[in-house]
Amino acid sequence: MTSIPIGAGWGEGEIILDPLAAVSVLLLTLVIIKGVKESTTFTAVVVIIKVAVVIFVIACGSIFTDTKNWSPFLPFGVKGVASAASIIFFSYLGFDMVVNVAEETKNPQRDIPIGVLASLTISTVLYILVAAIITLMVPYQEIDLHAPLAVAFGNQGWKWAQIVISFGSFFGLTSAELSGLASQPRLFYAMAKDGLLPKWFAVIHPKTRTPINSTVLTGVAAAILAFFLDIQILADMASIGTLMAFTLVSGCVLTIRYRNPMDGGCVSPRIGQYLTPHPKIDLRNPAKWVVIVIFFAFWATISISKSWHPALIAIFSFFTLITSVIFFFFEPVDIPKSFKCPGMPVIPILAIYFNVGLMVNLTAYTWVRLIVWFLIGLIIYFGYSIKHSNLAVVNKELDIIEQQKIEQKEGENENENENENE
Numbered sequence: 001m002t003s004i005p006i007g008a009g010w011g012e013g014e015i016i017l018d019p020l021a022a023v024s025v026l027l028l029t030l031v032i033i034k035g036v037k038e039s040t041t042f043t044a045v046v047v048i049i050k051v052a053v054v055i056f057v058i059a060c061g062s063i064f065t066d067t068k069n070w071s072p073f074l075p076f077g078v079k080g081v082a083s084a085a086s087i088i089f090f091s092y093l094g095f096d097m098v099v100n101v102a103e104e105t106k107n108p109q110r111d112i113p114i115g116v117l118a119s120l121t122i123s124t125v126l127y128i129l130v131a132a133i134i135t136l137m138v139p140y141q142e143i144d145l146h147a148p149l150a151v152a153f154g155n156q157g158w159k160w161a162q163i164v165i166s167f168g169s170f171f172g173l174t175s176a177e178l179s180g181l182a183s184q185p186r187l188f189y190a191m192a193k194d195g196l197l198p199k200w201f202a203v204i205h206p207k208t209r210t211p212i213n214s215t216v217l218t219g220v221a222a223a224i225l226a227f228f229l230d231i232q233i234l235a236d237m238a239s240i241g242t243l244m245a246f247t248l249v250s251g252c253v254l255t256i257r258y259r260n261p262m263d264g265g266c267v268s269p270r271i272g273q274y275l276t277p278h279p280k281i282d283l284r285n286p287a288k289w290v291v292i293v294i295f296f297a298f299w300a301t302i303s304i305s306k307s308w309h310p311a312l313i314a315i316f317s318f319f320t321l322i323t324s325v326i327f328f329f330f331e332p333v334d335i336p337k338s339f340k341c342p343g344m345p346v347i348p349i350l351a352i353y354f355n356v357g358l359m360v361n362l363t364a365y366t367w368v369r370l371i372v373w374f375l376i377g378l379i380i381y382f383g384y385s386i387k388h389s390n391l392a393v394v395n396k397e398l399d400i401i402e403q404q405k406i407e408q409k410e411g412e413n414e415n416e417n418e419n420e421n422e
Contacts, residue, residue, distance in 0.1 A: 022227035025177060029219025032182050035208040043182075046175045051126070053168025056161075057149055058129045064156050065136035075140055079305065079361075086358035090238035091127070092120075181222060185214035196385040236366040237373075243355045244370065250351040251290035253341050258286040258330035289326050294352060296320040301357040324349050 031042055074081065134143065137152045144151035150169075153161035189211040192202035205212040225234065300316035302308075327345040341347060 018227055018231075021231075022223040024174070025181065025223040025226050026219060028174070028178050028181055029215060029223075031178070032185070032219075033205070033208060033210055033212065033215055035210055043175060043178050046171045046178065050168055050172045050175055053164060053171070054126050054130060056164060056168075058126075058133055060158075060161065061133035061137055061149075061153070064152075065133065067136065069136050069139050082305075082358060083361045086243070086361040087235065087239055089242055089358060090235055092242065181215075181218060184218045185211045188214035188218070191385075194391075195389040196381075198384075233365075236362055237369055240359055240362050240366050240370050241373075243359045244374075247294065247352055247355040247359075250348040250355070251287075251294065253348045254290055254327060254345055255287045257332050257341070257344055258327065286327065286330055289323060290352075292323045293320065293349065294356060296323055297353055297356045298360070301353075301360045305357075305360050320353075 076083075130149075134148055134152060138148070138155070147166070147169075150162040150165045153165060188197060188201040191197045192199055192214075201214045201217075202211065203213045204210065296316055296319045300313070300320045303313045303316050327349065330345075332344065
């Protein structure tokens with residue numbers, strides 16, 4: 001056994017030490033430090049093995065399926081589906097990580113969208129097929145929570161298949177670890193180049209050409225978390241963090257597509273007269289409407305999931321829909337010529353609804369951790385990033401130039417006044 005319980009009672013069960021998880025993280029960190037080519041080759045081999053085992057499970061598991069196991073089809077109802085989806089959402093974490101290595105692709109505008117959409121489609125299909133097979137093989141109440149696939153095949157007399165599935169599970173976890181450990185340092189590197197983090201994070205190893213400091217820091221931090229924290233806590237944190245990130249990304253898509261940098265917003269004449277600039281509030285800015293939509297969507301989903309009074313559910317749902325409709329009156333600006341989000345603004349708005357709805361189903365402890373982590377991020381941003389970002393430096397230089405022009409203009413006016421007096 002790799003897990004060693006040392007105590008209990010810390011909010012959600014025992015504190016467990018997992019040295020094997022920590023060692024595996026450190027070993028994979030060394031693989032990433034070796035360089036992009038080496039880590040990419042290793043990842044390719046691991047993914048091939050993992051996908052082969054998944055296909056084996058789907059093909060061979062179909063032999064033992066029984067449609068009677070799907071009765072009842074939703075034993076825990078829609079709330080059970082939403083709760084389960086919110087917990088396992090971290091399994092979609094790797095797709096957005098593809099974007100973090102955009103600087104290392106030859107044609108990112110073409111390759112990144114293809115890579116994200118293709119991997120998302122293939123993985124989603126495989127997820128659904130595996131879930132269908134295991135629930136058709138075993139009644140839901142008899143599914144083993146620790147090793148469902150291996151135990152299911154073992155109960156059918158295929159003991160050798162347990163070894164194959166365990167082997168594939170190991171490589172599946174390895175590829176997930178590798179993708180996270182490889183992408184996070186690239187994110188730190190990009191943020192450091194933009195001045196949002198100290199330049200220390202952007203240091204490149206002269207031989208391997210990898211962000212060495214960011215990679216080592218990520219690996220050590222991940223190893224410490226893996227060593228001390230229970231996997232359920234990490235899974236919940238990864239899920240709520242991913243959902244929060246996807247919510248913010250959806251809001252950013254709306255903001256960027258409808259933003260007019262000249263006046264803070266770009267609205268059609270049909271509604272522009274009602275959103276005219278106010279001395280304190282400018283409602284033409286789509287970013288403000290994104291915050292309002294997220295706020296009402298949060299309370300609407302809370303009221304529904306907690307079965308509040310129908311009047312409260314109706315009120316929050318009404319304001320959620322009304323504030324969302326505003327985006328249909330904004331006129332798009334700065335539309336990308338290459339890949340762009342289709343179905344605007346419907347898809348980003350629906351993404352916000354679903355993400356917030358799934359976040360609500362996570363535990364209160366998870367929300368507390370998210371808030372603490374979010375506050376730490378805000379402290380870093382307002383304490384360092386906002387002052388040292390490249391944009392802030394450029395704005396400061398522009399302010400200096402503008403001030404010099406004003407002073408020069410004032411000096412010229414004074415000279416003209418003196419000449420007139422003479």
